[in-house]
Amino acid sequence: MTDHQYQIALTLVPGVGNILIRQLISYCGSAENVFKSPMARLLKVPGIGGITARSILKHDALTEAERVSQRLEKLGARALFYTDKAFPNRLKSLYDAPVLLYSMGSADLNATRTIGLVGTRQATDYGRRITADIIEALVPYDVLIISGLAYGIDIAAHRASLANHLPTLGVMASGLDVIYPTIHQKTARDMCVQGGLLTESQPGTKPDAHLFPARNRIIAGLSDAVVVVEAAAKGGALITAEYANNYHRDVFAVPGQLNQTFSAGCNKLIRENKAQIYTSPRDLIEALNWDQPPANLQAGRLSHKNQPPPLPVDVTDEESQVLALLRQATTLHIDELSWQSQIPMGRLASLLLSLEFRGFVRSMPGKKYAVQYT
Structure with missing residues (x-):
């Protein structure tokens, strides 16, 4: 075997x-x-x-x-265990992450930039238009668009990604050979050429109610930020947003008209401070710091002029470990830093705060950290 x-x-x-x-x-x-x-x-x-x-x-x-x-x-699919190099790094440090995923297609599960786009299955023309606008604006940033292949906002996100030649990943609540809903089979095939499909359910698994919230946690975990376009007061999109908040991901909600059913969920997220208000693609780009490429990168390498200073001597072993990882990767999300260092999140947050106060690291939008260059 x-x-x-x-x-x-x-x-x-x-x-x-x-x-x-x-x-x-x-x-x-x-x-x-x-x-x-x-x-x-x-x-x-x-x-x-x-x-x-x-x-x-x-x-x-x-x-x-x-x-x-x-x-x-x-199926032409593969299994990915959590110890595999190709397993999504964004999931590895999550407390409830799957240990095994089934994948099909060409999507890079460790893409540099990812956005989760979710919403109601009963999308309005307004919701579909906003979804398309978001994706069109993200084209220059080479973003992997992640959603759940469902009716409504999900399928609108996938199709808009395909139309704009952006890779898109569908996270499923069934086996890779059970496309649900079946009407989306052609889109799913197209996604395997320009993106892919992902699930933690073995082939042959039928979609069942308890599998959808589990699917939603994967969407949230894979995303640098989650955007809820339209949502009722209850539903899968709000579950995804809740997971994203728990995973320290940025969450955005598109505001909608008062007294409209599928604006209620978004407005509720904003009112309860569980999501930032989305007003334009610039909100995403600035929050995730995508408009500021690392100044110290030249052709993928550190320039001699911007080489980081030697590691400070007045740091603990754990702090030295954190600084070394940040120097190697340039920037790291706190979840990835926790996984690579094997330092628990609470302890790591305290270390980063201390290092920031002392001028050794700087915090960046999107819960990312970098070495403080001087």
Whole structure:
């Protein structure tokens, strides 16, 4: 069996979720080693009891994983485990991130710039026009547009992206071979040429109510910012916005007319300070600092003139680690910095604040940080 087949198998063991899978990999070293570990070793893993250990050792999941792998091959799709280089870095540090994703198409899941565009399934002409305007304005910035392939704002975002030759990613609440709604099959095929499809559900999975909120968290996690174009007072778009806030992503809402059903959700987000008001594409571009390319970059390299100063001596080991990562990457989102440094978010925020006060780092729009050049 391949590494990916063992990894797929882990997700198919009854009672083993994303957190336990990470625990098992941490203790055993690899997915393959999990299935080859004796009962006594498995029982030492926190959260693994006798029933779960026996389920692992029965190896039924390995047989099913081979079938899943064959279906992926027929689809021209791939499985991405959280330890893979191509796995989305924006998801790796999230507390409820999936450990395995199924992907199809050409989309770069680690694109430099990403925007999530979501909204009601019953979009108005106004909502579709705003969606198209946003995407057209983002063309010069080579942004990956992310949405959920649903009716309304979602499909308008995907189609406008295709029309403007921007890559677009559809995050699904079903298997890659179950396009929902089916009327969007042609658009989904086009997206696989100019973007792609992504899901955490194995092939053959039908869309079910509980899968949609889970899908929404992936949209939020992959996005540098989420824009809610139109939304009722309750619904999936507001769930996506809630996840985005929890993940420290920027959230924008397009204001709408009072007493209009699909303006209520956006206006509510703005009123409750859960979203910034969207008035023009400039709001996004300035908030994410996309109009200010790093001054120290020349042809992708640090110029001699703008080389960062040596690391200061009066820093702790953790602070030194943070500074080294920032020097290497130029800028980093706080989530990515937390994942790379393995410093918990609360502790990292305190370290960054201290470094900023002392003039070693500067905070940037979009919850990103950079070394302070002098």
